[in-house]
Amino acid sequence: MTSTERLDSEVRSYSRRWPVVFDRAVGSRLHGVDGRSYLDFFAGAGTLNYGHNNPVLKRALLDYVESDGITHALDMWTVAREGLLEALEERIFAPRGLVYKVVFPGPAGANAVEAALKLARKATGRKWVAHFGDAFHGMTLGALSVNGNPAIRRSAGTSLLDRFQLPYDDDRADVADVEALLAAGEGGLTGTAAVIVETMQGEGGINVARFAWLRKLAAVCRSHGILLIIDDIQMGCGRVGSFFSFEDAGIEPDIVCLSKSISGYGLPMALTLVRPELDVWRSAEHNGTFRGFSLAFVTAAEAMRHYWSDDELERSARDKGKHVLGGIRQIAASYPGEGLAARGRGLALGLATADGTTADRISAAAFKRGLLLETCGPGGGVVKLLPPLTVSHGDLDLALDILDASVKSALVTHV
Known part of the structure; x- marks a missing residue:
């Protein structure tokens, strides 16, 4: 053995x-x-x-390491961090007309989801979060609470509160039902802080939401002050073609969760993108030792510059x-x-x-x-x-x- x-x-x-x-x-x-x-x-x-x-990303990584570049700096400002933020703004945000502040929540997708849920409740003053059947958002307690698989939620070993589940679209729900379903949920239209959704459910079974349904969901959220969180952890970074999976639907989420391929090289990294007016954190209110990993910053920036300039x-x-x-x-x-x-x-x-x-x-x-x-x-x-x-x-x-x-x-x- x-x-x-x-x-x-x-x-x-x-x-x-x-x-x-x-x-x-x-x-x-x-x-x-x-x-x-x-x-x-x-x-x-x-x-x-x-x-x-990937040879392009490997070369950038090796050059950085060989130059004794900083590998760990928590959230201190470094050349690697600045390079990442510049690449995000120039190659991703600006061409799409998007404006987001960038939260570095930790190394994994679940960290991005935890930060999104925490900030949504803090920014709105509401506590309920709506999620969808068959959804998967991670295995930490907050992320587990908005998973759509009951067996996965039970793995928490404790009660997961302040969430309620709605039916996902993929031809099983009528777009006209979205507002009524939210109104009937435990949070209602005035107590729901956010709706978290994947535009296509990966772990849930490759369930593809219709663009009309996503647009209706976004409009309902906007009209009732409910924040729309898109979990683009698996379907972002070009997986469906466009960099963000929500682009083809013509919507602009309030919060976006990224991880998995955002580093480009398989290095641990996650980002939570938030509309500037939602960036209500106090200093160090959400932190962690590995919320900034410079090696991942380097490869992520190089991936954006190389693959997303056209x-x-x-x-x-x-x-x-x-x-x-x-x-x-x-x-x-x-x-x-x-x-x-x-x-x-x-x-x-x-x-x-x-x-x-x-x-x-x-x-x-x-x-x-x-x-x-x-x-x-x-x-x-x-x-x-x-x-x-x-x-x-x-x-x-x-x-x-x-x-x-x-x-x-x-x-x-x-x-």
Whole structure:
């Protein structure tokens, strides 16, 4: 038995799905110690939008380290911090006409959500927060409180208060119901501080909200002084094509949560973006030792400068996404009566199956063929594809071939 097997906690999950010791990664591929190569359509759960060890970002990181750049400075002003904020303003905010103050809440997406919920209640003086069924926002207590999966919420081991749940859109709710549903919730229209929503639910099953519904939700929130929080932790940074997933809907959230691919290189980093008038924090009212990680600042800034100075990456992600979605639809159509369906937009895609057992069989069959695919959604019934945005067309076609063979294997061998 290895030290990993002896000491690693039973709470682990992905190492159970993919029992391989990985030691090297480049682009869209992971390599095991046994020399086998795996096509990675998991990408760190959406953390590696620019691929493993992206050469442009690696060069910037190595140059910074070799120059003895500051690695840790809490929230002190540094060249790395200034570079990040300049890149955000020049490459992301200004071209989109957005104005946000930037909160550095801690190293992970859950930290961004915690800061958003805390600030929303502080700024409005209200306590209730509305969230949606099948939502996922993190595993800390505040973030758990607004998760839409009851089993995940129960993992808190205690009561999670001052929140109420609404039905998510993705063709299951009428846009006209949004105001009435909020009014009927525990917070009502005058006691609700914020609504937190993903424009597309990743962990929830690749559920895509309609733009009309998002616009209606934003309008209702604005008319009643309710803050709209967009959780763009997994779907931001180009995952759907545009840098922010809400751009195509034509809305401007009050608060935006970013993490995962914001560092560009898989380094821990999170940001909470807030409208300037909501920046009512007192000094050190929200802090943490690792709320500012300079190495992540460097790679994040370089990613914005390199990939978001034009629309090339955005157009590529959209085109690749359409290609893969078409391939998934063909696979689903090849097995009528099996309950298969394609979902998603951009390069956040899914194959919905009849149940979690079927999805697990497909994922396991894909792993045997050298493709990493996660499952998601209620009961794990959706096979999720999150390739790096920089993935080659050849690797996309290879993944579709493996997925097709894996679906056939999973269905035919269990008839």
